[in-house]
Amino acid sequence: MSIGNRVYRKGLKSILSLSSTSWIDRFSDELLRIRVSIQEILRQREARGQFIVLPEIFSTKGEKLVRSILESNAPWDGIEVPRCDIPGMLTDSEKKYYCYITAFYSGWGEIVELGPWLGLSTFFVGSSLLTNSNFIDRKLYVFDDFTWRTSWMDKWLVGTDIVSPGNHASFQQIFESQLGDLMKNIIVERRKICDYDGNEDLPTLDWHGGPIELLVVDCGRSLAVNDAWWTIFSSRFVPDKTLIIMQDWQNHKRVPEVYWENTKIFTDSKGQQLDLIHEVKNAGIATFLYRGASNA
Numbered sequence: 001m002s003i004g005n006r007v008y009r010k011g012l013k014s015i016l017s018l019s020s021t022s023w024i025d026r027f028s029d030e031l032l033r034i035r036v037s038i039q040e041i042l043r044q045r046e047a048r049g050q051f052i053v054l055p056e057i058f059s060t061k062g063e064k065l066v067r068s069i070l071e072s073n074a075p076w077d078g079i080e081v082p083r084c085d086i087p088g089m090l091t092d093s094e095k096k097y098y099c100y101i102t103a104f105y106s107g108w109g110e111i112v113e114l115g116p117w118l119g120l121s122t123f124f125v126g127s128s129l130l131t132n133s134n135f136i137d138r139k140l141y142v143f144d145d146f147t148w149r150t151s152w153m154d155k156w157l158v159g160t161d162i163v164s165p166g167n168h169a170s171f172q173q174i175f176e177s178q179l180g181d182l183m184k185n186i187i188v189e190r191r192k193i194c195d196y197d198g199n200e201d202l203p204t205l206d207w208h209g210g211p212i213e214l215l216v217v218d219c220g221r222s223l224a225v226n227d228a229w230w231t232i233f234s235s236r237f238v239p240d241k242t243l244i245i246m247q248d249w250q251n252h253k254r255v256p257e258v259y260w261e262n263t264k265i266f267t268d269s270k271g272q273q274l275d276l277i278h279e280v281k282n283a284g285i286a287t288f289l290y291r292g293a294s295n296a
């Protein structure tokens with residue numbers, strides 16, 4: 001047995017002989033944190049190595065799309081964002097990121113958002129698209145089951161003048177009123193992506209539109225919901241062109257682990273079809289370039 005192996009076994013033995021299970025839990029959480037940090041370093045190193053070349057995609061400002069994984073000086077850091085009072089779940093870095101990535105919309109495909117809740121993400125995606133000349137005469141497609149869940153939604157209303165619609169009631173009206181004039185540029189439908197807590201009787205989302213250029217996903221972290229949107233949209237993804245922004249991808253780093261945080265399990269399951277190009281620091285967002293087969 002090698003020395004390393006002996007030290008490992010001795011360490012493991014002494015941990016398991018500890019009488020306090022809470023100490024063992026803390027230790028195992030610490031190991032998990034270390035694993036998450038190592039994975040972050042490896043992803044960042046790989047991105048800096050530029051081993052997989054990105055296709056040439058340019059923004060309306062002539063900026064080239066580059067890989068950026070948890071960098072402190074990311075291309076979106078200096079962006080100034082408009083003020084917005086819609087309640088929601090975005091960090092400042094995420095607001096900047098939405099303003100940045102929408103400048104790469106070139107108009108060859110559709111732009112779709114899944115899970116806008118009250119519309120904070122929709123505001124940043126939609127208002128920055130209005131400054132993009134490729135968006136003229138186009139629409140942002142937005143889908144949500146708009147089914148209120150008091151258990152985790154009510155707390156976000158504290159300090160606002162919005163009244164909770166009540167468990168399982170529709171909140172589509174609140175979404176539309178929050179967005180005001182921007183609704184002229186949005187096509188919104190109340191649809192379920194898969195069954196989830198109160199939405200069972202709604203029609204399931206079905207996509208009959210054109211190819212997808214930009215897909216913004218913020219409709220949950222379970223494998224079921226991610227597999228569901230993949231099934232609905234992936235036949236309309238275009239290799240080396242479609243960008244998929246997963247708002248909560250980084251939630252897989254949560255310690256202690258929880259069984260429904262499946263974002264990384266989901267993207268790993270797609271293998272080389274999903275190429276990680278952005279991981280936003282101080283945020284949950286990760287963006288993938290579709291590298292799968294052409295479905296045309």
Ligand SMILES: C[S@@+](CC[C@H](N)C(=O)[O-])C[C@H]1O[C@@H](n2cnc3c(N)ncnc32)[C@H](O)[C@@H]1O
Pocket residue numbers: 087088089090114115116117118119120121122143144145146147191192193194195196199218219220225247
């Ligand atoms: C975390 S919230 C989105 C937050 C929002 N993007 C923001 O900027 O504040 C998730 C949204 O996904 C919706 N959602 C969750 N599961 C869904 C499903 N299976 N089908 C349709 N919508 C769903 C919820 O109703 C909710 O509006």
